[in-house]
Amino acid sequence: AAPAREIKIGDHVLAMWRGAGEDKAEFRECEIIEKRTDGDGKVEAYYVHWSDFNRRCDSWVPIADVDLHTTKDKLREVRDLKRNYDEFTHDHDEHEGMDDAALKEHELVTKIKNVNKIQIGQYLVEVWYYSPLPKSVWRSGDEVIDTLYFCEFTLNFYRTKEELERHQKKGCLRHPPGDEIYRNDKVSVFEVDGxxxxxxCQNLCYLAKMFLDHKTLWYDTDSFFFYVICEFDEQGYHVVGYFSKEKES
Structure with missing residues (x-):
């Protein structure tokens, strides 16, 4: 077997694909983006970009799941056998309009997700991308937030479930803060002035950024209308989607 080698930022190695168990171990090529160490400086995990996939799948991988004996021959073998994932990774260009310099700066700033999952209503959802949360919630250098808790009506978000529960006890509006402009059975659309x-609207943008790689609007909402699609039940109006439009366009 090839000797274990020192792994550096930017190296390409093989690692166990997310969710693969010992009974169905599947190693795939990935690029090392960052490393996490313990108090003694020993590497515990690597943050990786999976070569076949969009950045939404970037994740921390325990060192035990990284092939420290990866060789060029192993990488070549995996590349030869890999399936074509183009329909998954290149269905649209999320970075249209960005030049190379802007794209590199964007990827540097957002290279590591700051939230792993969100809890919104009854749903626990895995986050895809970095979101520029307010410093009161997360600062650069902080530990990754495992679960961020959203109020599904006000879209306020909290680091602990207890904070969310205190917020909910105060009572809140059970629909988006705008005019209902369309209704069909249990589906409604609200026009919300940014x-x-x-x-x-800022909260909505913070939430949306977690699932869009390139989205710059999260603070300058004044010049936009937001059209928010909701499903209605006995608890209120639940946001299921939205789009925004410039007021002067």
Whole structure:
């Protein structure tokens, strides 16, 4: 067997694919983006970009799941056998309009997700991308937030479930803070003014950024209308999607 080698940032290695168990171990090529060490400086895990996939799948991998004996021949073998994932990774260009310099800066700033999962209503959802959360919630250098808790009506978010529960006890509006402009059975659309309901719209953008690699609007909402699609039940109006439009366009 090839000797274990020192792994550096930028190296390409093989690692056990997310969710693969010992009974179905599947190693795939990935690029080392960052490393995490313990108090003694010993590497515990690597943050990797999976070569076949969009950045939404980037993740921390325990060192035990990384092939420290990866060789060029092993990488070549995996590349020869890999399936074509183009329909998954290249279905649209999320970085349209960005030049190379802007794209590199964007990827540097957002290279590591700051939230692993969100809890919103009854749903626990894995986050895809970095979101520029307010410093009151997360600062650069902080530990990754494992679960961020959203109020599904105000879209306020909290680091602990207890904070969310205290917020919910205060009572809140059970629909987006705008005019209902369409209704069909249990589906409604609300028009929300980004200047009149700035905080709500900013929260919506923070949430959306977790699932969009390139999205710059999260603070300047004043010049936009937000059209929010909701499903209604006895608890209120649950946000299921939205789009925004410039007021002067």
């Amino acid at each position: 200047s009149r309901s700035k905080q709500w």
